[in-house]
Amino acid sequence: MTDIERYNAAPPPAQRQLSPEAQAALAAGRADSTRRAYREDREAFIKWCAQRDVQPLPATQDLLIEYVTHLTITPRPRTGRPSAPSSLERLLSAITTMHAELDLPKPETKGARTVIAGYKHQLAVDKKPGGRQRQAKAALPPALRKMLDILDRDTLIGKRDAAMLLLGYAAATRSSELVGLDIGEPVECEEGYMVQIYRVKMKKFTDSAVPYGKNPATCPVRAVRALIGAMREAGRTEGPLFVRIDRHGRIAPPMMRHGKAIGDPSGRLTPDAASDVIERLAEAAGFEGRWRGHSLRRGFATAAQRGGAPMVRVARQGGWADNSTSLARYFDEGDPWEDNPVMGL
Incomplete structure (x- = not known):
């Protein structure tokens, strides 16, 4: 069997995954809030690809451009507005790191980031939410x-x-x-x-x-x-x-939700x-x-x-x-x- 035949017979890269223990160890290096956000970003991306019968991984530059563009014009159920530029930048990080965790080539994100830059500029010109970075007021x-x-x-x-x-x-x-x-x-x-x-x-x-x-x-x-x-x-x-x-x-x-205790017991x-x-x-x-x-x-x-x-x-x-x-x-x-x-x- 030639090297090319061996490669074609191997599982596709997107199916190679770290063990659950290794995934947990890698995730522990990120803050809890970041882990939750990355997980939600990744699930949403994979779901969007599945709805369009598109292979999510490895992500091509054109696929990321299409996905980011979709998010700039699609209102979110919770806010009624499209995703903020900061959320789009985070989701690109979530997708990029997912490739690294699966030992896939790093996706090209330049085109998607250009879309985000133009989106942020237009929000600022139109004086819409997301065009200006929201900072917490300083408690002097x-x-x-x-x-x-x-x-x-x-x-x-x-x-x-x-x-x-x-x-x-x-x-x-x-x-x-x-x-x-x-x-x-x-x-x-x-x-x-x-x-x-x-x-x-x-x-x-x-x-x-x-x-x-x-x-x-x-x-x-x-x-x-x-x-x-x-x-x-x-x-x-x-x-x-x-x-x-x-x-x-x-x-x-005690804090209860649907009859079950929630929150830190302490x-x-x-x-x-x-x-x-x-x-x-x-x-x-x-x-x-x-x-x-x-x-x-x-x-x-x-x-x-x-x-x-x-x-x-x-x-x-x-x-x-x-x-x-x-x-x-x-x-x-x-x-x-x-x-x-x-x-x-």
Whole structure:
């Protein structure tokens, strides 16, 4: 048998798959949210190909152009609008990485990306959603104070939300990093708390020193201590630091759907639930724009830059890489009023 005959007799590349164990190990290298999004993107792509009797893998450049074009003109059931440019860019990554996982040649995506660029440009010209990148508003100190003023800090849920705001800000956490903390992980010392945080993007732990604040009402150390003390009084001395609490002050009340228990049995908040807390407080304070958990992280970086903190120290505190381009953007932006070039003309 010749080499060509052996190749033709072998299973087609699209049928070669990693073992379930290898697939799980590979998937563990991505964030949970990314894994879910990639899985949904891949399933939708394969379903679309099946409906048209087209072989999805290996994907040709023309196939990807057709698929992306289809998504730019087809409303999604949930929103009633076509997919956003950022969603299209993610799905290309999902399809590209699927090829790599199946040991297939990397698909050519240049044409599809050109379609996305034109789509994004037209959305911007037409002033439609998706044409402008949506960024979470930066939670600067004045905004934090207004959100804190809304809370009833005599209640357990008020203590939890205050600690989330202040610790999330002082340690510049992502929502997933914040809710991942357990009760015993903030280690109290003379200067405040030393908190070891697993930084999901860097995939390593960093130590963030959280000092006492000058004002007790905005002090992250006092807020965390108050929460831990209240949790202890409620019988919680271990497990997640930030948990579900109902309006009656019950910790980790059962959550049911169609008669089945859902959610973390320990009551740990999800990243989305933590972001919802920030959104709810911002709305109650009368703020406009998009407020999510990332508002705390962005607010920390922006305020630190305006306060003159060295970029490397900001990076080490918040778990950014020393050469982080996302952090550099905050430093490059500066204060739009203080650093405004028009003022000197």
